[in-house]
Amino acid sequence: MVIFYIVVLFILSLVLVKSADWVVVAIRRLSESTKMGAFAISAIILALGTSFPELFVGITSALSGSPNLILGVVLGANIANISLVAGIAALITGRVHVQGSFVRRDVGIALLAGLLPLFLLLDRNLSRVDGLILLTTYAGYASSFFRKRYLQVAREQREEGFIYRFFQKFNHVSAAKRRELGRLFVGLALLLFSSDMIVRISDGIALALNVPLLVIGLVFLAIGTTLPELTFSIKSLSEDQPGMFFGNILGSIIANSTFVVGLAAVIAPMEIVARRQYLVASVAFLVIYCLFWYFIRTKRTLERWEAGVMLFLYTVFVVVEFI
Secondary structure, three states, rough: OOHHHHHHHHHHHHHHHHHHHHHHHHHHHHHHHHHOOOHHHHHHHHHHHHHHHHHHHHHHHHHHOHHHHHHHHHHHHHHHHHHHHHOOOHHHHHOEEEEOOHHHHHHHHHHHHHHHHHHHHOOOOEOOOHHHHHHHHHHHHHHHOOHHHHHHHHHHHHHHOOOHHHHHHHHHHOOHHHHHHHHHHHHHHHHHHHHHHHHHHHHHHHHHOOOOHHHHHHHHHHHOOHHHHHHHHHHHHHHOOOHHHHHHHHHHHHHHHHHHHHHHHHHHOEEOHHHHHHHHHHHHHHHHHHHHHHHHHHHHHEOHHHHHHHHHOOOOOOOOHHO
């Protein structure tokens, strides 16, 4: 029975990811037809697009009285992004070259963003004030210091790059606004339905396996909700766009750790229940992230064997969480 529920959980995660994709596409088309600014388009699609699954699970879990679930999902997704996602993508496509000066800036910012909710949780509580701090941090990241980067990404959308080719097929479809509004509302409805069912089933799996709800988020849901990042990473590397690969992973960590956790905390304050599993995950994030940073900074490449090391560490993390 537990296996059945786990399979259903992954199926619901796929529905969650697909409906999030529908919402992103609909927002993009509507923003183009209504002539929204380039900053708004890029901020919504690239900064929050791949974090929609975590966002809706966070809102639903907070409203359902299970805010610890989203804490596990975000922490687990951050670990999965830099080990599982980066490892699989680099293992498939081969050596990844680090381009640009973002290593000295964006990687550090992502690390600080990932550690900020962990720092605020030192008292084992994440209050509404803490949530507002996280939301304010994301607002500052998105609107001021990184505005130039967002505009740069928006310009890349109009050029013959990966993002342009990825969405090009939609540009030839002259869909009416009503159709896109329909896609948007259907996608939102599916997001709400699938996220609600995920929270309910996660509670059942946690009881059946006799593990804290936090662990279900750390492992099972984290893998499911990082599928957009994995797909995007593989495609961007196959298109020889390593900048988009790193930007996607780092942007997801920042959005998850600040915006998603902050919004969930404002809705329902959190309290650490599974202290041991939480500490293991926090240490795992710090160790794996620092190793990831070391790998891409030394020779400015991510080798296949280094990707293998990241995958091995992720496997160790999962095993330790269930011991």
